[in-house]
Amino acid sequence: MSIRNGVSPKAAALLASAAVVATPALAWAEEAAESGPGMSILIPKPAEFIPALIAFAIIWYLLAKFAWPMFVGILDKRQETIKNNLDEAEAAKIEAQRVLEEYKQQIADARREAAGIVDEARHAGEQVKADITAQAQVQADEMIAKAKKTIEKEKIAAVADLQKSVADLSVSVAGRLIGEDLSDENQRKLIEKYIAEAGTLNAN
């Protein structure tokens, strides 16, 4: 109730003031209409109002039917297309990233594997090298041993040969010296015995 009583006079005052404002405005309008331009420029002329009314209706109809649906449609379609393409590009990018990761992983694996193979090969090579060296050593040792044996044999043969020659020579020398033929078998054996004794003494 208090609100109603409070606002009512205000609204009445508003109405009153509106009336006060309206009166001179109307008077001015009349005055202006009499004295040529002024208020009359705010009164629509039928020759302008009616053609504008008709023209706009026609334009509205034509554009709404033939222009805007097409433009708006193509704008929406473009927006949709761009959005789809961006989404696809995003998906492709993620896929590419994933494939790249995969390839990187594969390359890393391959590298590790290659390193392993090279390592193994080096190891194997070293093994082979060691084997060959050892084999060569064995062969060399064998050859050396064989050579030593041969030398020994030759030496023994040479010594025997020499002993025989010395014996012969000695007999012949002794025979000449004493004028007696020492080629008798017994004497010869005796001399050989001496030489052998001497040879052993020498060898020792």
Place this chain on the structure above:
Amino acid sequence: MDILASFPEQVSELVNEFLAPAMIGTDTFGLTQYIFWMCVAIVVLFLIIWAARNRESLVPRGRFINGFEFVVEFVRNDVIKATLGKTADKHAPFLLTIFFFILVNNVIGVIPGCKPGTGTIGVTFALALYSFIYFIVVAVKKMGGLGYIKSFAPAGVGFPMNVLVGIIEAFSTFLRLITLAVRLFANMFAGHICLGSFALLTSLFFTALISAGNFLGIASIAWLAILVVIYAVEIVVAAIQAYVFAMLSAVYIQLAEADAH
């Protein structure tokens, strides 16, 4: 200051030129200069739309179609969608038409020697009437005739007051029609009078400088500079008024749709 002696007379001539009677026939039934320029603007508008239709494709090529689409997109997104939201597509044809019709008319008016079709209250009032009827129809469709009338009076206000507030509300709604029409018309009209006045000043001072050797005539350079600035402003105003008209129409439609109190 005898240079300015003829200025008032020439200004009143200028104003009279803007208020010139019909070229053919009478003001009640005939062709006025504004309707002539409105028809020129309509032809230009159709040429633009036709050219745009021919160049329209999913991938826009060339400056013309890109520029055109930029304007359509701007009105559609920043004016229509931003204001109306969900129902934007339903009202877009009307608002786009309003915007482009006013824009082309205004811009043609800025070209020297041309007049804007929107430079007379007759045309702007017709446009305002369409906008006015449009949002009332939207409101009546939403709430029904009686519902719309009732919506003027705020709910929860007692008997004598709600009628009074309702009348004020109805009056302010009706004023939208007047303000839409007068705002556009006055902007175009005043802008052109302003341009004309400075053009007059420039020519008066320049004539004084050349024919009478009056060195005050050098001021014509200043008038010319001001004229150029006002010209730039007028080009901006031409676009802004089209924007304002479309924007307010959109807001009125939005209010009509949202009116649920």
